[in-house]
Amino acid sequence: MTSSIDRVGARERRTVLITGASRGLGRELAALYAGDGWRVIACVRGQASFDGNIETQSLDVSDSASITALGRGLEGIAIDVLINNAGIRGDTGGLATLDDEDFVEVMRINALAPLLLARALQANLVAGEKRIIANISSRAGSLAEGTLDDDDGDYAYRCSKAALNMATVKLAQDLRKDGITVLSLHPGWVKTDMGGDEAQVPVATSAAGLKARIDGAGMADSGSFRGYDGRRISW
Template structure:
């Protein structure tokens, strides 16, 4: 069984991935800003740890909380949306915060956890990206300037990481438009179906898949 570390594990997709992996017998290290707010409906082999992805010092100190534990699969799920309107809503503070959490934090955290990943057997890093970050497929009437730019930056960062570090299998995954707090009630996809599809992509991944960008159902996403 694998040891899986998931960020943003207390809600939405992260919570469902935590539920799925523990149900399937894996050990999960579940991370979020406030583990005390995680609720009581998750069972299984779960260790909850605090992690604020907006705090660089917290990210760099985080490996000490693991005590050298090996990690087989690292799932970067946590993200923020920022201002949802058009260009009139773009501001320096909001834009920088979204880029910090969605693009910089996953890369820095991966670097900090590389020794733990190298001690594991799978060495898979799954970045939950979005079709919204695709230059080809990411255009629609919604605004989300900061969110789209952050996912495009994450895509480039993950592609660069896959190129630089062939000992890791780095995946970029689009979860679909899912019914979560971020996706809203009008979304097309149930979070359980999305989680199952993402887990299938992650569990089947090997070195040949590193640097790829796919949807939850395996469909390739254009850059």
Template sequence: MPTVLITGASRGIGLELVRQYRADDWEVIATCRDPDAAPDLQGSGAEVHALDVTDDAALAALGRTLAGRTIDVLINNAGIYPLKGPQGAFGDIPVEPWMEALRTNVIAPWKVAETFIGNLEKAQRPVLATISSKMGSIADASSPGSVVYRSSKTGVNMVIKGLSLELEARGVICLALHPGWVKTDMGGPNALITTQQSATGLREVIAGASMADTGTFRSYDGAPIPW
């Protein structure tokens, strides 16, 4: 039975990924900040662990707990979108939310990779996938606003590219994935696709990836996205 580790799995895309992998008889290890406040995750059949991906001590502790186990797919899904709407306009962006976005969206995926690289190396075809966003594409940026979130996703794209170079010799396929504009708390009610559509597409991209795809930025439908 293959195993997937999914961070930020209490709701939205993360929770739907848990459900779909479980439905396909995968062993699912799921993390979130507060499992007691995540009844849907608790009832999903996944092995649930508390984890704040920005907490180095907690991350190290989970690494020790899972030491020696094989992880075939690791999905960095945990992320935040601070300063929505009119917040964060030019001239009025507070520093701390920006730093929090960088800690969560950029630095944490690298630290997660460092923590579980031994688990991934035990798999025959290990995949390290990180949920990025088309909003992180510099080539696609055509309007002002959302610079805090955008810059964090641009940053994590570089992290994934860097990880692909670091881990190529170890056979780990590293992917930056755009989940689409999804109807979640983050995406809002006007989004274009459901969590089911996004998760289904993401899983297909992950399942079909090879080392020829490592270090690439792709949409949930498989289409390449310019950096």
């Protein structure tokens, strides 16, 4: 593990930056990309150790100053793929337990932070070859499908992912001139700390599917919403 950012030979291989990489889906994605020969910049809050040649950067996505500092620290580094994976669920008790501070915090981390990261790293992405922003969203944020088989009372999480989906569409429009592809991706109900014991999709399966969607994406896919298995999800 290393926390330094080496600018020498930076374009010898493609580079991916992953937020929320200390555990769960983010950690699995970091391992997959590193195993595939990519340069991996794993953004974590606090301390984290990784096997293999994975670089770490300190990042608190709830703090706009931390995001700005990350962008400054990575100035001049070409980034091929930005994966906005960091997220929290918040309260799940429904309307009766809805808390304003909890709601705002979930929105800040799940919906606002990806926009701030896209802005902070826009020049890095333009300098890259792949030029992809992958927002890890959720079917729970789909107005058409989000409550078809799920009646959990997680108002903040659902609203934040719906907002993130709109952010994907807007970014896809605004960044098309720069040749940047922007995706919303549903990872499935993944067996992680957030997903819980009843989750159905192994983290390795979800991460492999997401990587396949990201690696195969082009401008024709920009502004789309798909599952880890490739299925198109309704907005």
